[in-house]
Amino acid sequence: MVGRIVAQHLQNALGKPVAVVNKPGASSVLGANEVAEARPDGYTLGFFSTSAVTAQYTVPTPMSLKNFELVAIVNADPAAIAVSEASPSKSLKDLVAAARKAPGQMRIGMIPGASAQIFAAGFARAAGLDLINVPFKGDIDGAIALAGEHIEIHVAVPVSYKSLVDSKKIRILAVASEARSPLYGNAPTFRENGVDLVIGAFHGVFVPKGTPPEVIKKLADALQVATQAPELVQRMNDVGAAVLYLRDDAAKSFLSKQDDTYREVIEALGLRISPAH
Amino acid sequence: MKFSLGLIPLAALIAGSLTASAQDYPTKPITMIVPLRREAEPMW
Numbered sequence: 001m002v003g004r005i006v007a008q009h010l011q012n013a014l015g016k017p018v019a020v021v022n023k024p025g026a027s028s029v030l031g032a033n034e035v036a037e038a039r040p041d042g043y044t045l046g047f048f049s050t051s052a053v054t055a056q057y058t059v060p061t062p063m064s065l066k067n068f069e070l071v072a073i074v075n076a077d078p079a080a081i082a083v084s085e086a087s088p089s090k091s092l093k094d095l096v097a098a099a100r101k102a103p104g105q106m107r108i109g110m111i112p113g114a115s116a117q118i119f120a121a122g123f124a125r126a127a128g129l130d131l132i133n134v135p136f137k138g139d140i141d142g143a144i145a146l147a148g149e150h151i152e153i154h155v156a157v158p159v160s161y162k163s164l165v166d167s168k169k170i171r172i173l174a175v176a177s178e179a180r181s182p183l184y185g186n187a188p189t190f191r192e193n194g195v196d197l198v199i200g201a202f203h204g205v206f207v208p209k210g211t212p213p214e215v216i217k218k219l220a221d222a223l224q225v226a227t228q229a230p231e232l233v234q235r236m237n238d239v240g241a242a243v244l245y246l247r248d249d250a251a252k253s254f255l256s257k258q259d260d261t262y263r264e265v266i267e268a269l270g271l272r273i274s275p276a277h
Numbered sequence: 278m279k280f281s282l283g284l285i286p287l288a289a290l291i292a293g294s295l296t297a298s299a300q301d302y303p304t305k306p307i308t309m310i311v312p313l314r315r316e317a318e319p320m321w
Contacts, residue, residue: 017306024313031312214299
């Protein structure tokens with residue numbers, strides 16, 4: 001959804017159609033490899049999520065971020081912990097206390113091989129909890145299972161919870177950001193609740209390695225215009241997603257930090273199965 | 278001599294056309310690939 005919103009505004013800024021093509025498979029690796037193998041002429045872009053970083057380590061794949069040039073980061077949101085509206089836990093602190101009293105009994109929904117798996121494992125580790133991981137195909141079906149009380153906890157970015165929060169089926173207890181934000185209903189941070197974890201997901205635009213710098217600059221300029229459009233900001237905020245525009249060194253530094261953070265957590269949790277690049 | 282004279286204009290032509298194509302970019306529709314983990318991807 002974020003990709004389509006960005007594509008529409010990128011098209012306005014560039015004056016040429018931008019067609020969005022979804023490429024499913026192999027934990028995002030199939031689509032990413034198609035971008036890596038495309039002609040580096042600026043006519044094939046990749047709209048990558050955090051999975052592009054995690055898939056380097058959590059799936060046995062030759063995919064590497066070294067095969068791409070980063071044009072810009074366009075969005076970043078923190079991980080969030082949600083419970084059903086009927087849950088007795090009114091805060092993350094309550095939830096952690098309840099989970100500690102029942103080790104190995106509470107179920108947390110997440111997507112295996114995706115950033116949500118890292119969120120779930122990172123949360124359990126930071127809070128010192130023994131939880132049962134329940135795999136789901138996507139965030140939405142996991143959130144629906146949470147609303148139906150088939151699991152006790154779910155972790156994802158807040159945008160995945162928007163409709164169920166609005167319809168009062170589930171509640172976000174906390175977000176893993178540095179500070180509260182009105183975009184996420186001013187939900188308290190993990191740290192405020194004694195859980196020292198700051199982690200989230202992002203989206204960025206990439207092109208194949210070897211794309212001319214002039215083309216990358218034109219794309220970065222166009223994305224800057226696109227992400228400043230009030231209509232784009234409004235549409236992103238309406239679905240609960242934050243706009244974060246970074247280009248050049250700031251974008252590279254952000255990506256490198258994300259890569260380090262994820263690799264560290266993935267290795268600490270023993271989830272790394274792919275070899276080093 | 279004939280050989281090198283033939284190469285120089287060709288190289289200049291290629292270099293010129295690459296620069297021109299980057300300067301004129303974009304001249305045609307762009308494809309933005311969104312890699313998904315699998316078919317049942319979450320909406321965001």
